Each structure stands twice: as C-alpha cells, then as structure tokens.
Amino acid sequence: DVGSVLAQTPTPDAVQERQALEGELKTLEEQIAQYETEIKGTQKERQTLQNKIKTLRNKIKQLDLQIKQGNLMIVDLKGQIQATQANIVKTTDQLTESRTQLEESLRRLYQEGRKESFEILLTENSLSDFFTNLANLETLNHKTSRNLSSVRALKIELEEEKVSLDKQTTGLQKIISVQSLQKTQSLDSQKQQETILETTKGKETLYQQYLTETKKRAAEIRSRIFELIGVTQAPNFGQAYDIAKTVQKSTG
Numbered sequence: 001d002v003g004s005v006l007a008q009t010p011t012p013d014a015v016q017e018r019q020a021l022e023g024e025l026k027t028l029e030e031q032i033a034q035y036e037t038e039i040k041g042t043q044k045e046r047q048t049l050q051n052k053i054k055t056l057r058n059k060i061k062q063l064d065l066q067i068k069q070g071n072l073m074i075v076d077l078k079g080q081i082q083a084t085q086a087n088i089v090k091t092t093d094q095l096t097e098s099r100t101q102l103e104e105s106l107r108r109l110y111q112e113g114r115k116e117s118f119e120i121l122l123t124e125n126s127l128s129d130f131f132t133n134l135a136n137l138e139t140l141n142h143k144t145s146r147n148l149s150s151v152r153a154l155k156i157e158l159e160e161e162k163v164s165l166d167k168q169t170t171g172l173q174k175i176i177s178v179q180s181l182q183k184t185q186s187l188d189s190q191k192q193q194e195t196i197l198e199t200t201k202g203k204e205t206l207y208q209q210y211l212t213e214t215k216k217r218a219a220e221i222r223s224r225i226f227e228l229i230g231v232t233q234a235p236n237f238g239q240a241y242d243i244a245k246t247v248q249k250s251t252g
Contacts (some may be wrong), residue, residue, distance in 0.1 A: 018228045021221050028218040035211040042204040049197040056190040063183040070176040077169045084162045091155040 014228050018225055021225050021228075025218055025221045025225070028214050028221065031214050032211060032218065035207050035214065039204060039207045039211065042200050042207065046197060046200045046204060049193050049200060053190055053193050053197065056186050056193065060183055060186050060190070063179050063186065067176055067179050067183070070172050070179070074169055074172050074176075077165055077172070081162060081165045081169065084158055084165060088155060088158045088162065091151055091158060095151045095155060
C-alpha cells in the first residue's frame with residue numbers, strides 16, 4: 001500500500017538527498033535520450049556506408065570484367081592485325097611478281113611487234129605461227145594486267161582493313177585506360193568509406209558503452225530514491241506514479 005509505505009515522514013537530510021538524486025537522475029535521463037539518438041544516427045550512417053561500399057564493390061567487379069573482356073578483344077585484334085600484315089607482305093610479293101611478268105610480257109610483245117618481214121620468215125615456220133605467237137603474248141599480257149589489278153586491289157583492301165583494326169585496337173586501349181582509372185578511383189573511394197565505417201562502428205560501440213553505464217547509474221539512483229522513501233522493491237509504472245504524487249504532497 002502506497003500510503004503505508006510513506007507513513008513515516010522523511011527526515012530533512014533524506015529529502016535533500018532525494019532531491020539531489022532526482023536532479024542527477026533527470027540529467028542522466030537526458031543523457032540516455034541523447035545517447036540513444038546518437039546511436040540511431042550512427043546506425044543509420046553505418047547502414048548508408050555499408051550500402052555505398054557494396055555499390056563500389058559491385059562497380060569494381062563490373063570494371064574488372066570489362067577490362068578483362070577488353071584485353072581479350074585487343075589480343076584477338078592484334079592477331080588479326082598480324083595476319084593482315086602477313087597477307088599484305090604476301091600480296092606485295094605477288095604484286096612485284098605480277099609487275100615483273102607484265103614487264104616481260106610487254107617487252108616480248110614489243111620485240112615481236114618490231115620484227116621485219118624477213119625476220120619473221122627466218123625465225124618462224126610460217127606467218128600463221130608468228131601471229132599465233134603474237135596473239136598468245138597479247139592474251140598473256142591481258143591476263144597479267146588483270147592479275148596485277150586484282151592483286152593491287154587486294155593489297156589496298158588489306159591495308160584499309162589493317163588501318164581499321166589499328167583504330168579499333170587504339171579505341172579499345174583508350175576505353176580500358178578510362179576503365180582502369182575508374183577502378184583505381186573506386187578502390188580509393190572504397191578504402192575511404194571503409195575507414196569511415198570503422199570509425200562509425202567505433203563511435204556506435206562507444207555510445208552503447210556510455211548508454212549501458214548511464215542506464216546502470218540511473219537504475220542505482222532510482223533504487224536509492226525508492227529506498228529513501230521507504231520502498232524496498234522497485235514498483236511498476238502505476239505504483240511509481242502514485243508514489244511520486246504522494247511524495248510531492250508530503251514534501252510540499
């Protein structure tokens with residue numbers, strides 16, 4: 001019964017001590033509220049930092065894959081460039097050979113065309129053989145010319161292909177350079193965020209420690225206050241409210 005608990009009038013010293021403890025308790029309760037607010041803030045900050053770090057890690061993984069893919073493409077392009085260069089060398093040799101054949105064909109055709117009638121009779125079995133030989137030379141000349149044009153066109157095509165492959169390689173190398181820079185920046189940012197996260201975790205742990213200690217001290221003060229007013233066992237909320245009203249009346 002609350003009334004029986006407070007039947008005995010407290011001494012002035014007890015009243016003074018209780019008032020001092022109540023003042024300290026009020027301060028501690030304010031500190032508890034502040035610590036709880038700080039803990040909520042650090043927990044929110046910790047979650048935000050963890051999300052940022054997760055995002056950065058995913059970005060770094062994606063950049064790693066893109067860089068790896070780009071490097072593989074460059075290796076493939078360099079292989080194509082080497083093959084194209086080899087074909088260019090081969091085609092150049094063919095072009096030189098075709099020019100030589102054409103020059104020889106033209107020289108022989110020129111020589112045959114300059115023969116006098118008596119030379120034709122001396123060197124050929126008949127006029128028909130001469131003209132057959134001349135026709136064959138002209139046919140060979142046309143074939144050689146066509147072959148030369150074809151080889152020249154092929155060389156131009158191969159050279160253009162090599163230029164295109166070189167441009168693709170250069171473009172990929174630039175992209176990889178940018179991706180590598182982005183990866184480095186992301187790694188630096190991740191390290192910074194992880195450092196801040198560790199600091200935040202430390203702050204949260206410290207606030208939790210302060211909160212525990214402050215709550216413990218507040219509990220000790222409440223226990224002493226109840227002891228001073230004659231309550232041997234901590235009351236529930238309703239009982240504590242009734243005791244507070246009765247104490248207020250008895251002490252003015």
